[in-house]
Amino acid sequence: MDLEALVIARRLRVPLDSLDGSAPGWGEVAARQFDAALLSVGFTCSPDLLDRLSRLPGETVMDLGVRVLAVVRHLVGDHVRHNPYFVDFPANVPDTLEFWAGLLVEAMLDPVAAARLQGPALNLLDLPRYGTYQHTYADLLAAHAELIPLAGDRITVLELGGSLEAEARELYFSLAGSEAPLAAEDLVTLRTLASSCAEEPERIPVRENRAVINEVRLAAGRPLLVDTVTDVLRLACGCSGGDVTLTVPTRFRSFRRAERRALLQALDTVASPAKLGDVGRHREQWKRLGERLHPYEHPAFPRAAQVFEVARGLRRAASLDGRVEAALAQSRTADAVALLENAPGALLRRLDHLLRTGPSVPAVLDAVERAVPQASGRVLLSLREHLQNRLTPAAGRVFTNRHGRAWTSPDSRPPLEDKALASVLAALDEEITRRLPDPGELTVDPDVLDVALPLSGKAVAPGLGMLPRGSLSAVDGELLRFFVYWRQAEERTDYDLSALMLDACYANPAHISWTNYTNGFAQYSGDLTSAPDGATEFINIDLAAASRPIIIPQVNIYAGERFDEAAEAFFGFMTRDAAQQGAPFEPRTVRMKSDLRGSGRIALPLVFLRGEDGGWRAKWLHLYLKGHPHFNQVEGNRVTASLLVRSMVERDYLRVGYLVDLMRAKGSASGQATHIGLQAPAGLPSGARVYTPSTLHELIPA
Known part of the structure; x- marks a missing residue:
């Protein structure tokens, strides 16, 4: 991806060099046409961007528009054709048994197909018409009415950027100076930017x-x-x-x-x-x-x-960890604390263990008081999140590695003393507040308050509408439709989109998958078993009729290439009103789209939860289960997935709202303006600091 595409995709800004004013002409017409084309995929130009484009030559606008459209279409997943197995999906999805019986009858009436199916066991996946498209993409479009645009559709604003050099430098400094580890894709971006930018940030933590x-x-x-x-x-x-x-x-x-x-x-x-x-x-x-x-x-x-x-x-x-472990094994906690004081971050990471094993809690707390001012802001925030979850333990402990692979275990740790917990939490809050910048006049989008702080970006692949693990976001609309697209690189690859559905106690499971096409409120688009030219599977859910308040989408690798081996693989979800009609995939209704990667064979991108008020929210997981080498199915992992998701849902993540409360308490009447939100609003004063999901990592204090 070139620098211009990187800036557009990562910052939603269109780089443009400064221009001398010129009379409106063909450029104004071209800018309006470009904006209309953007609207078809759920994007639009900001007023400043539209004004600048209107003063460019029309040919320049058209050339730029082609490049920008290619980037945003890829960002939303509209660069490929999404064709489900059932041409009328979500209408006319057949009963599962009737569908299989019909295919079997057809095969038995065909002498060639019947001969291939002879044997001691019948493999239903070998039925001639199963798992391959029976219609063209043109047939699909002809079977569906056009989408009726509504005000509630997603509209993502593209902002006016500075010169390409300035925008690339700003992105480079943001990534290089991040206090949190970056995703693998962001490291690739950082490598590209480092080779093209002459300057370097002063601090690379x-x-x-x-x-x-x-x-x-x-x-x-x-x-x-x-x-x-x-x-x-x-x-x-x-x-x-x-x-x-x-x-x-x-x-x-x-x-x-x-x-x-x-x-x-x-x-x-x-x-x-x-x-x-x-x-x-x-x-x-x-x-x-x-x-x-x-x-x-x-x-x-x-x-x-x-x-x-x-x-x-x-x-x-001897390593520091080895000497500390030896001291703890010999019950020499005081010696272990003395060693760890040379590494404040390591001391704070081991605090829970020290408080549970140390004979002298006051001595440990004294060491913590000395370590807190010397540790990184990310360590302080991570410890804050850990300790607030010790106040109200979840169903189980969740462990995740840097690839998003997750597992759970029962929490057998004894509780920590309330007085010690309160003391450490107060010290952390005080130090974090001290390090936060003075926000001046602070404005906050309420929707961003439940977004989790990005303490690590390793398991989160960049994409459209992506939020850190543990974030909560509202799900509006009558219909929820999630999808997976994949294209195999070399060998036949079969991914299966499924949904596990649970009651409020994480019990009474039901599912939608290739073994159960429909129930009273959900429909499956049909199973595709190979993807040499790409394949898409959908699950459509009527949220008002849903009889289960917990819906867990998952992508199972049934056969073939891993997510990171496939030529392309991504997951996303859309929301729309029932009256909107439209094709199964409509880019302007896509709320989230992200690449699938990682070494696990089962992907759990997020979970949808119905609250007591009847409203639905998504909690972001970004998790992978190990699974089996072949033939993974939702029925085979429902216990593991249920326990893991329950532990994640019950975990209290440190969210943007926590930092907002601290910043408001610190705010002054200085001339600085700060905005935190899901998008940058129009009309912000010049020089305002703006934090959106792509730059939330900049909120983490040094």
């Missing part, structure tokens, strides 16, 4: 981001930004096209002599005895890197050579 920027520095022969030995390992992985998060082992390339010298020199400057203890965490990768760097050919860097001696077991170096 996340080490993975620093590794990406160090790649550019290494290529340019500039000094490297490293302060631990692991920073050098991350850089070597990134330069080899590997994983800077160090989750997946990297196959190191051969480095040029100048590169080897630069890496060893950087390693020599940071390989102090205290930091050698970090080597054991990635011992095997260090061994492989040593085979490429040849450290003993560079006697000028003796401390760098010691890193590889530790990796090979020739030199001992």
Whole structure:
């Protein structure tokens, strides 16, 4: 993706260089036509953007419009044709048994098909007409009336941007300076921006981001930004096209002599005895890197050579974690606390354990008081969220890795002392408030208050309408329709869209899937079992008639390629009124669309919940279950999915509303204006700070 497309997709801003004023003409007509084309996919130009476009030559507007439309259509999922198996979907969806019986009768009446089905067991998926399209996309459009546009349809505003250089720099600084780890896609974007932007932000707190920027520095022969030995390992992985998060082992390339010298020199400057203890965490990768760097050919860097001696077991170096664990195992909690005070972030991450095992809670609290001012803002917020959930434990503990793979276990931890909890929470609130900027005149969109703070973006793939895990958002409209699209790369791939439906106690399960096409309020669009040219499955739900208040969409890999192996795979949902008609997929009704990725075989993007007031909300999950290598079905994972979703729903996530309350208490009468919302409103004063979902990570204090 080029820089212009990146800015449009990530910031919803159209970069335009400053222009001299000119008389309206053909450019004004072209701008109106462009805006009308945008409306067909649920986007529109802001007044400032429309005014600027109207003063451009018409040909320029048309060329720009083609590029912008391509980006936003891809963003909403309208760059492909969404064709369900049943041409009339959601109308005329057959009864499941009748459908299968009809296919079986047809096959038995066809001598060739009947001969293929002979055998001791009948595989219903081998029936001739099953799992493949029986109509064209033109047939689909002819079977459906046009969509009736309503005021409640999604309209996403594209704002006027500055020059492409300025917009790219702003995006680069935002990503590079993020206090929270970035998604894999954002790391790719950061790498693209780092190679094209001459400047760098003064502060790059996340080490993975620093590794990406160090790649550019290494290529340019500039000094490297490293302060631990692991920073050098991350850089070597990134330069080899590997994983800077160090989750997946990297196959190191051969480095040029100048590169080897630069890496060893950087390693020599940071390989102090205290930091050698970090080597054991990635011992095997260090061994492989040593085979490429040849450290003993560079006697000028003796401390760098010691890193590889530790990796090979020739030199001992105890890690901080190892010494802390040894102290705790011997009930020397005071010694463990003394060690952890050298690493304030590590101390706060272990606070729950220390409060449960330490004989002297006051001593631990004293250490916390000293550590809080020195820890990062992200650590403080993460601890705040953890401790507020210790006040009211959920159904189970939820564990997620950086790929979104999730699992649960019963919570067997004893409760923490109320007095200790209150003391730490007060200290955290005070320190977080101190670090927040003065918002001045603060305006807040109420819909953003229930959005979870993005303390990590690793499991959240960028897309349209995406919110961090744990966020709550209203679901308006009479019909809810979610969909999955995939296109296989090499082997036959069968994804199955399903929905698990539960009562208020997470019991009494029902489901919609390829084994149950319809019930009183939901319809399935039909099963497609391969996707060489792409395939889409839908589930349509009448929210007013839904007899279950909990609806969990899931995408099961029945056969074939993983989500990250397929040529393309994405999930999304739409809402519309029943009278709107339209094709099964209408871009202006899409509320959310995101790529599917990750190593799990079952995707749980979000859960829909009906509240006591009858209104529906979505809670964002971004989770994957391990599943089985083949033949995953909703019936086979309903217990696991139910427990996991219940634990996530009952968890109290730290939301934007928490920071808003602290900022309001701190606000002053300064001339600064700050807005926090799902979109930037019109009429904000010049110089106002604006935080939207794409920049919420900038709210996290340093």
